[in-house]
Amino acid sequence: MxxxxxxxxxxxxxxxxxxxxxxxxxxxxxxxxxxxxxxxxxxxxxxxxxxxxxxxxxxxxxxxxxxxxxxxxxxxxxxxxxxxxxQRRPPPAALSQSVPLRAPSPSAPEVPADADPQKAPQLSSPAPSLCLTFQEKLLAFERDYVTVPVAHVTLAKQLAGDIALELQAYLRNKFPELPFGALVPGGPLYDGLQAGATDPVRLLVPLALEPGLWSLVPGVDTVAQDPRCWAVRRTQLEFRPRGSSPWDRFLVGGYLSSRVLLELLRKALTASVNWPAIGSLLGCLIRPRVASEELLLEVQHERLELTVAVLLAVAGAPAGERLLLAWPLEGLAGNLWLQDLYSxxxxxxxxxxxxxxxxxxxxxxxxxxxxxxxxxxxxxxxxxxxxxxxxxxxxxxxxxxxxxxxxxxxxxxxxxxxxxxxxxxxxxxxxxxxxxxxxxxxxxxxxxxxxxxxxxxxxxxxxxxxxxxxxx
The missing domain is CATH 1.10.1410.40 (Poly(a)-polymerase, middle domain)
Structure with missing residues (x-):
């Protein structure tokens, strides 16, 4: 950098x-x-x-x-x-507008009115012009490659919702001492902004932090000096000493570490969750993408393929209206939380x-x-x-x-x-x-x-x- x-x-x-x-x-x-x-x-x-x-x-x-x-x-x-x-193009035509046929060539010989049609020279009829404007090609690309069928959107939402419920049950059984909130699927697929295969479904795993025990520090005010991020600082240590919150075990230097929490969830998703059993129950194949730094699940159904991004998030108190994500950041920002601006x-x-x-x-x-x-x-x-x-x-x-x-x-x-x-x-x-x-x-x-x-x-x-x- x-x-x-x-x-x-x-x-x-x-x-x-x-x-x-x-x-x-x-x-x-x-x-x-x-x-x-x-x-x-x-x-x-x-x-x-x-x-x-x-x-x-x-x-x-x-x-x-x-x-x-x-x-x-x-x-x-x-x-x-x-x-x-x-060169400046003329205003593009709408896709529904018909393409006119080419006019006959002015040099074509005229046929006398009294001539025998059997002996008249047979002229090949001009082929219709198949040249589309860029506007028409762009709309055709949108129709055939960008727009996701409604049936696929419905099925993808159903699979994402079922995976959210299964993963939520696993986290509550595996980590009963950690107050995770309800898992919420969302992202471009839910906002009508899904362009074919460009984006995964976002599955938020919110952390329920105790009000009054945590505060936010802008990333520019930390040693990382990163304006993209925020630090989540533990407060009230004189009244609620370390160990009073279940999240205190993830503190690094007095701050809630996104890196430590991210590694905890990564190990759980790749080594502990019984994805074959869950996939069999849901009628699909689910595999974690081990090589990725992000927490991604690959879902293969007979009708479509889907990628689910599992995102640890701090929302509500103390973040207010902000949404902070545990993201694989490098260097001094590794323990900070990335502010998500998608919504x-x-x-x-x-x-x-x-x-x-x-x-x-x-x-x-x-x-x-x-x-x-x-x-x-x-x-x-x-x-x-x-x-x-x-x-x-x-x-x-x-x-x-x-x-x-x-x-x-x-x-x-x-x-x-x-x-x-x-x-x-x-x-x-x-x-x-x-x-x-x-x-x-x-x-x-x-x-x-x-x-x-x-x-x-x-x-x-x-x-x-x-x-x-x-x-x-």
Missing amino acids: AEFSQNRGKRRDGEALGSAVDFLLANARLVLGVGGAAVLGIATLAVKRLIDRATSSQDEADAKGDATCLEESWKELSLLKATPCL AEAARLRALDEGDAGTRRRLLLLLCGVCHRHPVLGRLGRSHLTQVVLRLGEEAADWAEEALGERFLQALESLIGSLERASLPCHFNHRVDLLGGLRDEDIDDLGCALFRGLQAPEQLLPPVLGEPLSLA
Whole structure:
């Protein structure tokens, strides 16, 4: 993380160059339009990285690596030179709109009225045009790949609810001294935001903490200095000494450790729970994903595949309206609790759409579906894409279905701009940079893939439709 922050600092060193470039980019869209601004933005990214790599001081041992980086940058510039600028598309047509047939060629010979139809030259009738607009292809992709059948949603919810009840009974029998709350399934599947196989069902395992014995400390005020997180501190030790709470056994330095609790539940899910028996009872096969740092359950049913994420959570007192998750964080933040913003993001999107009958949530589903299928764009998670849609959702005026294709391209352009700045602030906490965990190489790869996608967005969609859906 420190090395990545240092590299990002280097990109901001050239103040003179940066001022000129920023002024140019600020006016690029007004002059060049969406496509031209995207080309200029990605070209600027390549030039900046070329200059940074050429001027940064390196040891002799890194000389070979620098040469490779310079060669890659030149390749990017060569690609940009050979790439024509994007042309503005006409407003996309609705999918239900019929495609007109081609008019007869004006050079076709006329047949006299009194001519014998038997001897008249037989002209082949013009074939109907099968060229679809990008809007039509996008809606077809939504229909065939993104939208989950209602029957699958119902079955997935039933399986998730049954697994929640079985796991809740196990935890109460295995750890009767620990007051776990009722397990609650939720997530995109329950909010109409499930895009095919992009997200697991969230199964919250809440911890019932005693009121008055715990308080929250912002992550920025801890040694980790992480704005994403909170620390749960044990209080009232002079009146309720250590050992008065069943959760005191999970304290590390006076704070409730998410890492220790996460490891306890991991061992239980992978070694103690009789998943074959539970799966047999529910008519499916359930297996914990041992290699994952997250607590994931793979569910295989004859009709669908499902992934369930088991999430330890602190909700209610002392968290208030916040939802804090035990997450596999690294370094000094390993014992902190990650603030989860999914519910706030979903509620904000729903409120914006209801305000103007918009399609912001459909755009998010399309972006998730496209990125999940792409070998490079798969590094962009739901959190990244949600921030882009929220930003566009509050800026753009037209959110009718007919503008969905244009909003999709605008989202790609916005992502390219964020990558060029190496910054994507969280909508609800601007101190959190969602690109902070990406390496420079990742940013380069994502920027190149998005630029190519903005050039030819149809290539982001599958060529053949009708592939079966899965919730894995």
